[in-house]
Amino acid sequence: DFMHALQNDVKSAFGSSKEQLEELLANGIISWGEPVKRVLEDGDLAVAQTKSSDKTPLVTMLLEGTPGAGKTALAAKITKLADFPFTKLCSPGNMIGFHESAKCQAIKKIFDDAYKSPLSCIILDDVERLLDYVPIGPRFSNLVLQALLVLLKKRPPAGRKLLIIATTSRKDVLLEMEMLSVFNTVVHVSSISTSDQLISVLDNTEVFTKHEVEYIQKKSHGKRVFVGIKKLLVLIEMARQMDEKGRANKFVELLEDEGVIEM
Amino acid sequence: DFMHALQNDVKSAFGSSKEQLEELLANGIISWGEPVKRVLEDGDLAVAQTKSSDKTPLVTMLLEGTPGAGKTALAAKITKLADFPFTKLCSPGNMIGFHESAKCQAIKKIFDDAYKSPLSCIILDDVERLLDYVPIGPRFSNLVLQALLVLLKKRPPAGRKLLIIATTSRKDVLLEMEMLSVFNTVVHVSSISTSDQLISVLDNTEVFTKHEVEYIQKKSHGKRVFVGIKKLLVLIEMARQMDEKGRANKFVELLEDEGVIEM
Amino acid sequence: DFMHALQNDVKSAFGSSKEQLEELLANGIISWGEPVKRVLEDGDLAVAQTKSSDKTPLVTMLLEGTPGAGKTALAAKITKLADFPFTKLCSPGNMIGFHESAKCQAIKKIFDDAYKSPLSCIILDDVERLLDYVPIGPRFSNLVLQALLVLLKKRPPAGRKLLIIATTSRKDVLLEMEMLSVFNTVVHVSSISTSDQLISVLDNTEVFTKHEVEYIQKKSHGKRVFVGIKKLLVLIEMARQMDEKGRANKFVELLEDEGVIEM
Amino acid sequence: DFMHALQNDVKSAFGSSKEQLEELLANGIISWGEPVKRVLEDGDLAVAQTKSSDKTPLVTMLLEGTPGAGKTALAAKITKLADFPFTKLCSPGNMIGFHESAKCQAIKKIFDDAYKSPLSCIILDDVERLLDYVPIGPRFSNLVLQALLVLLKKRPPAGRKLLIIATTSRKDVLLEMEMLSVFNTVVHVSSISTSDQLISVLDNTEVFTKHEVEYIQKKSHGKRVFVGIKKLLVLIEMARQMDEKGRANKFVELLEDEGVIEM
Amino acid sequence: DFMHALQNDVKSAFGSSKEQLEELLANGIISWGEPVKRVLEDGDLAVAQTKSSDKTPLVTMLLEGTPGAGKTALAAKITKLADFPFTKLCSPGNMIGFHESAKCQAIKKIFDDAYKSPLSCIILDDVERLLDYVPIGPRFSNLVLQALLVLLKKRPPAGRKLLIIATTSRKDVLLEMEMLSVFNTVVHVSSISTSDQLISVLDNTEVFTKHEVEYIQKKSHGKRVFVGIKKLLVLIEMARQMDEKGRANKFVELLEDEGVIEM
Amino acid sequence: DFMHALQNDVKSAFGSSKEQLEELLANGIISWGEPVKRVLEDGDLAVAQTKSSDKTPLVTMLLEGTPGAGKTALAAKITKLADFPFTKLCSPGNMIGFHESAKCQAIKKIFDDAYKSPLSCIILDDVERLLDYVPIGPRFSNLVLQALLVLLKKRPPAGRKLLIIATTSRKDVLLEMEMLSVFNTVVHVSSISTSDQLISVLDNTEVFTKHEVEYIQKKSHGKRVFVGIKKLLVLIEMARQMDEKGRANKFVELLEDEGVIEM
Ligand SMILES: Nc1ncnc2c1ncn2[C@@H]1O[C@H](COP(=O)(O)OP(=O)(O)OP(=O)(O)O)[C@@H](O)[C@H]1O
């Protein structure tokens, strides 16, 4: 009954997995450059292999990149495009305050459900959070780690196929835990790192006028740029609320203050 | 039923959140200088962004400063001014003796309630205390830490907006725990650090006569000053009980003894 | 029911708080010198401030000194003189074998009771023992530590006033735990450190004849003296049982053997 | 009833032990060279000794090698060929999320069942996973370790014979735990390490045409080769989905990218 | 009921405390020299002080010495001679396999019972074992340690007097734990360290003839001797079973082999 | 009822203690040299002393030696020869998966039963396994350690006599744990270390013909030999299954491969 309550809790938390996927994609995927395209292609390949090969009924892919690089949204996008009959988001946000035991049970439940469908996709979001990892110590849940290490290797029952897409911003930690080598593919999710990519996002969000964009382009041209798409969208949102007069200039200053472009 | 009892316990502890906010502000906010003004402005901006933007329904702000700098009172002030339909104080004082599990449940409950209101504000007061942090070890509750790391990133359900204001005097520890980077804004709460700011507080409290204030001003002028508003108010309160004769002088001595102004 | 049994256990252990205060003062307070006077004065000030100021309804004082310096007895004396409507001794002796959870509950209960009275005084005796501190490790109860850190800062409900007097012989440990800075005042309880102070105690206990005291005075004069009042009283008690012949001399030898006066 | 539920859980997880053996062998055993032959021979010897000798009713064998070298499949093959009346797979995949206590019970149950049959074989798959081993710390379940150390030495009841085949990719760890010396035989499972062995696998899988194989042979000839059979089969499977034009070349590139053959 | 069962268990284990005292003294106390006399005298003094002084109703004494020096037997002897109305042996042998909680309860029960009698004596035997101390780590029960630290300082209720005699062979460990300074007196229990003391024991046990004793005396004379009385008695018992012919010589050889006397 | 079930479990595991003794001796004791004789004599002495002396009703003996030296079989042999009314094997094999609490209870039960018989013998087999010892850490059960430390010193009730024979291959660890000094005697169990001893075993097992033995003797003569009897018997058993042609030679090679005789 505890497990029962637990499962209901998980299910009803924020609606179904489909709805959760949609929410993760609420701000859309902006095609700001080659790196985005490549991740989506790698995702397509993994989806295709899962569907077609009988000899590799389990395909596992890890999306890794700095915080806010867009890992979760890209995992959601790939999963949505795959459109498998069974799709599940295994996310720390659905397991807040769970002890490692409850976490394991919740994770296992997701996999057990997936094993019942002929073709399934599971997103293991924010693996370091699923593991309750903290660098002081370091500490983490070994129970969850061992469960994941086994689940990432475990062949689904005969006739079942499963794609696992995991995300992390601590590739180094996963390496140390000997989890990295268990994945079939490890894909890097890049941050925005050129002025052109930055401008491409600005064009897309339609907050600034053409003139403003040109001004920002001139100001950022040839400078070092480094920012995750997630943070950039927050900064643009702040600009949206600024007075239009001098907004482009203030935005450039903001980008400099926040270390997005070099001063 | 344990959880039920627990929640009642929390609720009934010291009255409602509104009342608790009032108590935190019982001694008022004294405008002793620019730093105070700036923190309140930053708070206003965060409040505004929470209200207006649909793309950033979750806004998170950390007030950090030395012990007694006035962090909690300022968080309460900002929250009071925001006047959101749902306001909640998540404070260690309401969770004394709680094991980490009960703490997590209590915190989660506050967030779950907030997610039900269209516009909410949560004060996470004294984060290092919520985490049961102690520098020997160091030790802390990883269960609470992981819960906070997830809650500070978790998008509220569609149509809900949430402002989180946290306070801490251990910014360094939060950095080590990789919690600092999760906040949208980190705002520094200054201590009183000039003679003028000190005098401004004295003027405001109306314990000393004009003459006395002038005397203290002369004595402290040009000297290094450093004290949190909280401690300064206690010292002034002690002065209030002193004999009026020679009080100004004794007060200056007290400030020197306590290391508030250099000798 | 466990908590219920627990509380009865605590109450009935050794009688009421009043009786316990009396027992702590069974051997009286001897005025052996300035240091004793000063501690009592500091206590009076704290008592006065608790009573009179509305802005500082919580006053906290720490008595620290070497083992046996008389900290507990002095805390009891101050509390007795204050004669507040609610007085409670929070002592490790009432919590033997309690796990940290039970300890926390017992401590919390004392504070909750205090919060119901308009004017209360709580003695937190032997803080390092309340914390189950041991230097090997070091180990201590973080649950109790966190509870104390919060309780020492928590403003009583509107209209309530609370004085907390804590004692410790491990000021260094409390510093490391960041507890020291939470107290409003830290008062040092001195050991007996001069021949005159020693003689003052002897005069007072009336075990030795005038002649004997003079003999001891001559023998100890100009020598380094160091002993807590608690141990000194035990040694005097041993002398009381000695044969009167040569007693003064034997007592001096005893003091030397025990390292009370330099040989 | 918990234990009961547990056992049902284990049994029903993925079908019977026989079926599980079959699944482990779903991709067959390719005879790519001498090393494969030798492991199977060593297995046969152990099987023979278990059957015939009365003085050594317990025979224990460890298969060790790098991840993906084919340890589990070879253990399954040996066991299948032995065709003992009782065969059981003791695998981490059947114990996901089990606490060490439950794990111990599940393992003990398998041995207790084996002790009831005159001639039994148990596969202890992935010993480091059974032990919940992680190099950070390191951490592992001492309860499971101690159980295994005892079970690997415990003489079956009179008239019973038992063969234990264990697999591990962390021989070094087992040595440190003083488990290595408990095994009667330790057998190394080699990875593919010559161009000829690689070609032998390609011939066998029938994905590439004769021409393609010859091309790959020419390209890999004389170069250093190192890959486990498990990964090699995944890469071949990826090739199967490539466009036939230029496939051989792309495959060689893939092998180089993945570090299978030196560039 | 668990506690109830526990207490019965303790009581019925090996009979009453009186009987247990007798058993500890089954082999008697041999007066082999000055050191033995002095320990008994110190014991008498402590007994007298407990009885007579009203100001020191709690007297605590620690007997410390190497393993087998005779600490437990001497504590039993002193207690027996004191002949107090309440006498209790607090011994690890009555608490085998107890978790620290149960141990604490059992210890507390003994003290609570003692507090009910006007004049009591408690033997805390083998303190390091009561604490579950092991040098690897080191590890020990902090719960029991804290309980003892408090109980060794806690004044009995008005009108009650209590003598505590503790034994240990790890004085160094008790020092590190800050327990040593809590005792009123620390008394050293010596091992046998001269040929004369050795002979005195032999005379007393009446295993050897006069001639044999003289032979052993000649052989050991002037050599370094070091052995606890406990071990010496075992060795003498082994001699008792030897053939009388050449026994004295064989015994000397045994003493040399065992390192009792230098070769 | 848990304890009840537990005890039944222990009893019924592999039959009675007598039967278990027999099983430990299933392969017999081969008199391969002086060392074997000496251990058995030391055992006889301990048995005799237990029976005859009233002053030493508890006799404790430790058999220590490298893994497979024959410690357990020799302890069983001594016990069998003693033929005491109560005999019990306290072995890790009967406590698989037990938590330390259950282990302690099981051990205590064995001693409690022994205390009821006038003359008892307990074998504490594989002490490091009873302690759940692992060198990584190191880790071990302190609860079991403390229980053993106390039980090895605890005098049986009046009129009862007890012989404890313990075995270990980690004498160094027992020393560190301060357990070694608690034993009355520590006896070394040697491995086979000369060619003659080796040949003596071969003669005894009757696997090889006279000629073969001579051949092996010639080959091993003058070389360093080192092997425990347990492993040697396994190797001989392997030889028994070899083709008779060239068997002697192959056996010598096997001994060399396994490091039994130097190459
Ligand atoms: N090309 C893009 N790739 C990824 N996300 C994009 C892209 N364009 C827009 N976005 C938006 O940017 C945000 C990326 O946030 P997301 O949570 O996916 O990042 P993350 O790397 O998972 O962050 P974290 O490290 O905090 O988990 C989402 O709101 C997403 O809709």
Ligand SMILES: Nc1ncnc2c1ncn2[C@@H]1O[C@H](COP(=O)(O)OP(=O)(O)OP(=O)(O)O)[C@@H](O)[C@H]1O
């Ligand atoms: N300008 C001001 N800013 C903040 N607090 C002020 C100001 N003026 C007066 N106060 C009063 O000063 C006190 C500040 O105490 P507060 O508890 O907020 O400090 P804090 O930094 O949270 O302390 P701590 O580090 O102990 O948590 C409050 O009583 C508040 O009413």
Ligand SMILES: Nc1ncnc2c1ncn2[C@@H]1O[C@H](COP(=O)(O)OP(=O)(O)OP(=O)(O)O)[C@@H](O)[C@H]1O
């Ligand atoms: N001037 C004095 N100050 C304090 N105690 C005094 C004084 N004169 C006599 N005493 C007596 O001395 C004893 C002091 O013991 P007390 O337990 O208070 O010391 P303590 O510092 O708390 O010891 P511990 O460090 O062990 O807790 C009491 O019995 C008290 O009655």
Ligand SMILES: Nc1ncnc2c1ncn2[C@@H]1O[C@H](COP(=O)(O)OP(=O)(O)OP(=O)(O)O)[C@@H](O)[C@H]1O
């Ligand atoms: N000669 C072979 N030896 C072993 N496996 C082979 C061989 N030929 C083909 N295979 C196939 O290769 C795969 C080997 O995978 P297996 O799981 O046995 O490797 P492993 O070493 O146990 O991996 P891990 O280290 O991940 O546990 C199986 O699918 C098996 O059917």
Ligand SMILES: Nc1ncnc2c1ncn2[C@@H]1O[C@H](COP(=O)(O)OP(=O)(O)OP(=O)(O)O)[C@@H](O)[C@H]1O
């Ligand atoms: N003078 C003596 N002092 C102490 N014990 C003596 C003396 N004479 C004979 N004995 C006997 O010697 C033995 C001393 O053993 P005891 O258990 O008291 O030693 P111990 O120091 O407590 O040992 P351990 O360190 O193992 O606890 C007892 O059997 C006691 O009867």
Ligand SMILES: Nc1ncnc2c1ncn2[C@@H]1O[C@H](COP(=O)(O)OP(=O)(O)OP(=O)(O)O)[C@@H](O)[C@H]1O
């Ligand atoms: N002289 C002998 N001494 C001991 N064992 C012998 C002797 N001769 C034959 N044996 C046989 O050798 C084997 C010794 O194994 P045993 O389990 O006693 O060794 P052990 O030292 O306890 O091993 P471990 O270190 O693994 O516990 C038994 O099967 C025993 O019957």
Ligand SMILES: [Mg+2]
């Ligand atoms: Mg993410």
Ligand SMILES: [Mg+2]
């Ligand atoms: Mg604050």
Ligand SMILES: [Mg+2]
């Ligand atoms: Mg005190």
Ligand SMILES: [Mg+2]
């Ligand atoms: Mg495997």
Ligand SMILES: [Mg+2]
């Ligand atoms: Mg003793």
Ligand SMILES: [Mg+2]
């Ligand atoms: Mg053995």
